[in-house]
Amino acid sequence: MTTADQQRSTLIEVPADAAAGRAAQAPQLRLDTTSVAAGFGRALRPTGKRLPEHARHHNRALVLQTLYTAGARSRADVARETGLTRVTVSDLVADLIGEGLVVELGQRESARPGKPATLIDIARDAFQIIGVDLSDASVFRGAVLDLEGAVLERAEVQVAGATGEEAIALVIALVERLASVASAPLLGVGVGSPGVVDDSGVVRRAPNLGWTDLDLRARIRAAAGVPVHVANDANAAVLAEHATRDGDDDVILVKVGRGVGAGLIVGGRPLIGGAYAAGEIGHVVVGTDGGPACACGKHGCLEAWLAEPRLSAELAAATAVAGDDSRAAARDTILREAGRRLGIVLAPVVGALNLAEVVLSGPAELLDGPLREAAVETLRNRTMADVNRDLRIRMTTHGQDIVLRGAAVMVLSGQLGVS
Amino acid sequence: MTTADQQRSTLIEVPADAAAGRAAQAPQLRLDTTSVAAGFGRALRPTGKRLPEHARHHNRALVLQTLYTAGARSRADVARETGLTRVTVSDLVADLIGEGLVVELGQRESARPGKPATLIDIARDAFQIIGVDLSDASVFRGAVLDLEGAVLERAEVQVAGATGEEAIALVIALVERLASVASAPLLGVGVGSPGVVDDSGVVRRAPNLGWTDLDLRARIRAAAGVPVHVANDANAAVLAEHATRDGDDDVILVKVGRGVGAGLIVGGRPLIGGAYAAGEIGHVVVGTDGGPACACGKHGCLEAWLAEPRLSAELAAATAVAGDDSRAAARDTILREAGRRLGIVLAPVVGALNLAEVVLSGPAELLDGPLREAAVETLRNRTMADVNRDLRIRMTTHGQDIVLRGAAVMVLSGQLGVS
DNA sequence: CATGTTTGTTAGTAAACCTTACGAACAAAC
DNA sequence: GTTTGTTCGTAAGGTTTACTAACAAACATG
Numbered sequence: 001m002t003t004a005d006q007q008r009s010t011l012i013e014v015p016a017d018a019a020a021g022r023a024a025q026a027p028q029l030r031l032d033t034t035s036v037a038a039g040f041g042r043a044l045r046p047t048g049k050r051l052p053e054h055a056r057h058h059n060r061a062l063v064l065q066t067l068y069t070a071g072a073r074s075r076a077d078v079a080r081e082t083g084l085t086r087v088t089v090s091d092l093v094a095d096l097i098g099e100g101l102v103v104e105l106g107q108r109e110s111a112r113p114g115k116p117a118t119l120i121d122i123a124r125d126a127f128q129i130i131g132v133d134l135s136d137a138s139v140f141r142g143a144v145l146d147l148e149g150a151v152l153e154r155a156e157v158q159v160a161g162a163t164g165e166e167a168i169a170l171v172i173a174l175v176e177r178l179a180s181v182a183s184a185p186l187l188g189v190g191v192g193s194p195g196v197v198d199d200s201g202v203v204r205r206a207p208n209l210g211w212t213d214l215d216l217r218a219r220i221r222a223a224a225g226v227p228v229h230v231a232n233d234a235n236a237a238v239l240a241e242h243a244t245r246d247g248d249d250d251v252i253l254v255k256v257g258r259g260v261g262a263g264l265i266v267g268g269r270p271l272i273g274g275a276y277a278a279g280e281i282g283h284v285v286v287g288t289d290g291g292p293a294c295a296c297g298k299h300g301c302l303e304a305w306l307a308e309p310r311l312s313a314e315l316a317a318a319t320a321v322a323g324d325d326s327r328a329a330a331r332d333t334i335l336r337e338a339g340r341r342l343g344i345v346l347a348p349v350v351g352a353l354n355l356a357e358v359v360l361s362g363p364a365e366l367l368d369g370p371l372r373e374a375a376v377e378t379l380r381n382r383t384m385a386d387v388n389r390d391l392r393i394r395m396t397t398h399g400q401d402i403v404l405r406g407a408a409v410m411v412l413s414g415q416l417g418v419s
Numbered sequence: 420m421t422t423a424d425q426q427r428s429t430l431i432e433v434p435a436d437a438a439a440g441r442a443a444q445a446p447q448l449r450l451d452t453t454s455v456a457a458g459f460g461r462a463l464r465p466t467g468k469r470l471p472e473h474a475r476h477h478n479r480a481l482v483l484q485t486l487y488t489a490g491a492r493s494r495a496d497v498a499r500e501t502g503l504t505r506v507t508v509s510d511l512v513a514d515l516i517g518e519g520l521v522v523e524l525g526q527r528e529s530a531r532p533g534k535p536a537t538l539i540d541i542a543r544d545a546f547q548i549i550g551v552d553l554s555d556a557s558v559f560r561g562a563v564l565d566l567e568g569a570v571l572e573r574a575e576v577q578v579a580g581a582t583g584e585e586a587i588a589l590v591i592a593l594v595e596r597l598a599s600v601a602s603a604p605l606l607g608v609g610v611g612s613p614g615v616v617d618d619s620g621v622v623r624r625a626p627n628l629g630w631t632d633l634d635l636r637a638r639i640r641a642a643a644g645v646p647v648h649v650a651n652d653a654n655a656a657v658l659a660e661h662a663t664r665d666g667d668d669d670v671i672l673v674k675v676g677r678g679v680g681a682g683l684i685v686g687g688r689p690l691i692g693g694a695y696a697a698g699e700i701g702h703v704v705v706g707t708d709g710g711p712a713c714a715c716g717k718h719g720c721l722e723a724w725l726a727e728p729r730l731s732a733e734l735a736a737a738t739a740v741a742g743d744d745s746r747a748a749a750r751d752t753i754l755r756e757a758g759r760r761l762g763i764v765l766a767p768v769v770g771a772l773n774l775a776e777v778v779l780s781g782p783a784e785l786l787d788g789p790l791r792e793a794a795v796e797t798l799r800n801r802t803m804a805d806v807n808r809d810l811r812i813r814m815t816t817h818g819q820d821i822v823l824r825g826a827a828v829m830v831l832s833g834q835l836g837v838s
Numbered sequence: 839c840a841t842g843t844t845t846g847t848t849a850g851t852a853a854a855c856c857t858t859a860c861g862a863a864c865a866a867a868c
Numbered sequence: 869g870t871t872t873g874t875t876c877g878t879a880a881g882g883t884t885t886a887c888t889a890a891c892a893a894a895c896a897t898g
Contacts, residue, residue: 040568040662043828044484044836049502052471052854052885059886065463076845083468088886090846114844115894149459196806243459250693252771262771266685273773274669277806284770285801288706288763296803344707348767351703352671352681354692382704384715387615387696409462417463471854471885478855495876507855509877533875534863 056092059084063092064101064416067122068147072105074117093120100126101416124148127187129411130178130224131404134171134193135233137208137258142174143401144182145408149244151401153181163210171216172223179224187415188227189220190407192236194259198276201230208258229410234279234361235270236406238263240398241359243409248357252349253396254281254342256362260303263406266353281349282307286341305341311366332370339371343378350391351383358393361402368395475511478503482511483520483835486541487566491524493536512539519545520835543567546606548830549597549643550823553590553612554652556627556677561593562820563601564827568663570820572600582629590635591642598643606834607646608639609826611655613678617695620649627677648829653698653780654689655825657682659817660778662828667776671768672815673700673761675781679722682825685772700768701726705760724760730785751789758790762797769810770802777812780821787814 062082067073070081079089096102103126105119124147132142137159144153155177157170175189193216195206201217203209221228231239238253242265245251249268255261262279264271271278282303283296291300292310304310311334318330346358358379360367376393383391396402478501485497498508515521522545524538543566551561556578563572574596576589594608612635614625620636622628640647650658657672661684664670668687674680681698683690690697701722702715710719711729723729730753737749765777777798779786795812802810815821 040487040659040828040831042488042664043658043662043832044480044487047477047481049481049855050474050477051856052474052883055469055471055474056885058466058469061463062466062468068459068463069461074845085887086846087848087888091886110844111896112844113842113894113896115846115892117845239462240459243462245461248693264771266690267688269686271685271772274667274775275773275806277803278773279771280773280803280806281767281770283803284767286707288708298800345767348700348703348764349771351700352683352698352768353690353772354694354697354699356693381717384696384699384702387694387699409459412459413462468886470887475854493876504856505877506857506879510855529875530865531875532863532865532873534861534877536876 059088060092060095061417063089063096064122067102067120068416072119072121074108074119076117078120122147126184128152128182128184129187129408130175130182130189131407131411132171132174132178132189132191133233133401133403133407134191134209135255135257135403140170140174141400141404142178143404144178145405146184147187147412149240149405149408151405152183153178155181163208167209167211168214168216168219172220175220175224186224186226188229188411189224190236190404190409190411191216191220191228191230192233192403192407193230194233194261196275196277196280197230197232197235199272201228203230204276227411227415229407229414231270231407231410232261232263232276232279233403234261234263235272236263236410237361237396237398237402238265238359238406239270239409239413240402240406241396242268243406243413244397250353250355251357251359252279252346252353252355253359253361254346255402256306256360256367257308260306264353281345284345286344291341302341302345306338308363308366311335311338315366335366335370336374339374340378342371343375343382346375347379347382350379350388354387356388356391358391359396360393361396361398364395364399478507479511479514480836482508482515483541486521486539487835491538491540493527493538495536497539541566545603547571547601547603548606548827549594549601549608550826550830551590551593551597551608551610552652552820552822552826553610553628554674554676554822559589559593560819560823561597562823562827563597564824565603566606566831568659568824568827568831570824571602572597574600582627586628586630587633587635587638591639594639594643605643605645607648607830608643609655609823609829610635610639610647610649611652611822611826612649613652613680615694615696615699616649616651616654618691620647622649623695646830646834648826648833650689650826650829651680651682651695651698652822653680653682654691655682655829656780656815656817656821657684657778657825658689658828658832659821659825660815661687662825662832663816669772669774670776670778671698671765671772671774672778672780673765674821675725675779675786676727679725683772700764703764705763710760721760721764725757727782727785730754730757734785754785754789755793758793759797761790762794762801765794766798766801769798769807773806775807775810777810778815779812780815780817783814783818 063078066078066081075089075093076086079086093102101123102120103123105121107116108119110116127147129145131145134140139156139158141156143151145151155174157174162170193203193206194208196204198204203211203214203216205212217228217230234255237255238251241253242251251265253263260282262281264279283301285298285300286302286305292304293299294301294304314334315331318334319327372393379391398405481501482497485500494508494512495505498505512521520542521539522542524540526535527538529535546566548564550564553559558575558577560575562570564570574593576593581589612622612625613627615623617623622630622633622635624631636647636649653672653674656674657670660672661670670684672682679701681700683698702720704717704719705721705724711723712718713720713723733753734750737753738746791812798810817824
C-alpha cells in the first residue's frame, strides 16, 4: 500500500465487513422508516479549487511568519520550525530574497560544531506601512510605521466638519503627505474608518462623514499606487490588540468615543458580520429599566450610557454642585453605573462566544477605574461562574494609536500573511 | 515575466520608484519619532506547512461536494463547475469510484449534440450514518440516516438516571444496536452530547450525566470501529439547521429543553469558543429587575425564565385558577414575558455578531407563538433598526430530530468535506 | 590531525495539475 | 447517406512543488 493510499483510507474508514450479517438479526427497536425530506446541501462548504501553487504561497508566508515572529535565524532553523525541508526552505528564501523581503545578515558567530549558519531575517527596514485613523470626529490621524509596528512619523488633518468628497480629499492628502515622508518603499496603506465597511474596502455607510457606498480602497489605491486595506475602526483596533498579545484567540474590543463600537476576534479570525456590521453594539438597549434618551430615538442604548460626550457631560453636571467629598463620590457613582451597563450588554456576548478577554479603548481617565471595575464585577455576576472565572477586562496597551496600528496590521497580514 | 512571477508581484506590490525623492521635501507635519515597543507577532497567523497533496485532498472534496449538492452529472459538468479541468476531474473521480464513494449511472439520454455524457453521482445508498442525541434527560435517541439526512431507522434507550460508566454503556449499546440494523457500511457515528465538549471529542464536563474529561469519541470508536464525531448538542443542532438552509452563514440556534443552550455558526463556521463553551447562554442574567431564582444560585438567568420545566410549571400554576378567558390571557402573558427575556439576552449577541437569523428548537407549543413573537419584537426594539430590519426568528424545521441530524452532518462534513 | 556535526546546495524522484491532442459518439444539415 | 460541428473522456507530455539522498564546506572536539 502506497503512502497516498494510506492517506485515503484513513479519510474514509469503512470496515470491510461492515455490511455483513445484518438482515438476520431482529433487534427490539421501535422502527420508523418515515424519511424526512432532506439533503445536507451546505454541510460540505463550497470552496474554490486549490492548486499546488497555493501550497507554495502558504509555505512562503509560513517562512515569512516564522522569521517575523522569531527573528533572525538560519535556513536550517526555519526548516526545523516549519517542518519543511532545508531544501524547500532554501528555495523559498531565495524567492523572498529576490523580492527584497528577506535579507542575509552574515554568519552566526557560534560555539557550535558544524558549518556556521548564514543568518537570514525579514528585511525589517526595507518596507514601511501607512496607517490611517478616521474614527475621530475632529481630526484624521495617520502615521508611517515600520514592519514592527513602531510609529516613525505622524501627520494629521483637521476635519472641520468636512463630509463627502471634501472628506475624501482630506484622507487622500493625508496619505500622500505620509507617503512623501516615508523613508522606505511602502508595503501598503491601512485605513480604519467609522461606519460599515465591506470586505472589498467599500464604505457602505458612514453617516458622520456623509459616505454611502464609497469605494475608499479604490480611491486611495489610485492616489497612492500601493495595496490598500480598509476596515471599520473598531475592527481594525481589535486587530492591533490581537496581533500584539500572545494567548487569546477570542477577544472583543470596545471602543468608546463619540459613539460606542466593538471589534471581535473569534477563533483567531476577525469577525465581519453577514451585513458587514459586526460589532455594532452602540445602539443595543441595556437593561429593563429605561435609561437616557439616545439620538437614535430609543432609550437606554449603550451609547447613551457610555459615549464619551454623554459621560463627560454627566460628570461635569454632577461635580459642579457638591463639595469635594461628595464630588468624588458622585463621579464614582456615575462611572460605576456606566461600567455596570457595559457589563450588562457584554454578558450575553461573552457567554455566547465564550470570550476570555475584553479590551477597552478610549479615554483612560473615564474607562480605567471604577467603570472598568464595575464592568468586570457585573460581568462575573451575570455569567456562568466556572466558565468565566478567568475573564479579564483591561485597557488597550496601544492608547490613541490603536486604530492606526490596527490598520497597519491589516496591511502586514494582508500582504505577507498566511491566508 | 513568467506566470509565477506575475503572481508573486501581485502579492507584494511595490512601485519601483516608491522610495525616490523623499528626503528633499520638508512637509509641514507634526513629526514625532517616538516609537512604541511593538511587534505584530500574531498578525501573521501561525499554521502548519501545506503540501500539494493537501490541494489534492481539497479538490477531491470539492468534487464530492459538487456531486452531493447538485446531483448526478457528467465529469465534464463537474469540471465546468469546479474550475478544474476535465482531465483532473476524471482522475479524481477514478479515485472516488475506486473507494466506492462515487458510482457511474450510465449515459445521459440527451437531445444534445456530441458524445453522450456518462453520468456520475455520489453513491448515495452505499453508506449510512449513525446520529445520536444525548440531550434529553430521560432518553438517549439515535438513528441510522442515509447520506441525504433521511432517517432510516430509529432506536432509543431509557436513561433512567444512569450516569458515569452506566450512561456510557447505554450510549455504546445504542450505537451497536443501530450499527446492527444499518443496511450499508457506516460512514461514521455522530454524537450530540450535553455539556462542554472539546474539539477532540472529549466531554470536558457534563454534570447531568456525571461525565468529566470523558473521551467519548475514543470509547465509541473502540466499540463501533468507524470514525466518530462528538460535539455539544446545541452546536450539533445548529449544524443541521445550517446544512439544510441556503443563504445565511450567520445563525444562532437556541435550544430550549431542561436547560437553555445555543449553537452558533459565524461566517459559515461553527463557533467553538476558547474554552469549548460557546453558546452557553443559559446562565446569563436577563435584565435589571431581578427574576426567578435559578439552580445556579443567581436570579433571573435565562434558563430560569425559559427552561421547559420552569415554563410548564408556571403555565400550569397560572391556568389552574382562573376561567377560560383569563386562562388564555395568563398563558399569553407568561409566554410573551419569556419571549421578551429571550429577546433581551439575544439583542447584544445579534448586534455584536450581526446575525440575521435566530432559530428556536424545543417544544413548539411553548416556543412557536406568543413567545416567538415577543422575542422578535423585543429584538427589533432593542437593536439598531436599519441593520436588523430583516432579522428573522423561526422554529427549526427539523423538530425533535435536530440534534441527531446535526450529528449526522458532523460525520458527513468530517468524512467527505472540504477542510 | 582525525572525527563527528551542521549547513546549504545539487541531483533526482514522486505527486499534482495543467495544456494539447485525439478517438468516440452524437445531432443537424446537406 | 455523408459531412460538419460539438461534446465527452482519455492519453501524452510538460511544469510546479516538495521530497529524499548525497555531498562539499566549515567548524568543534578529542
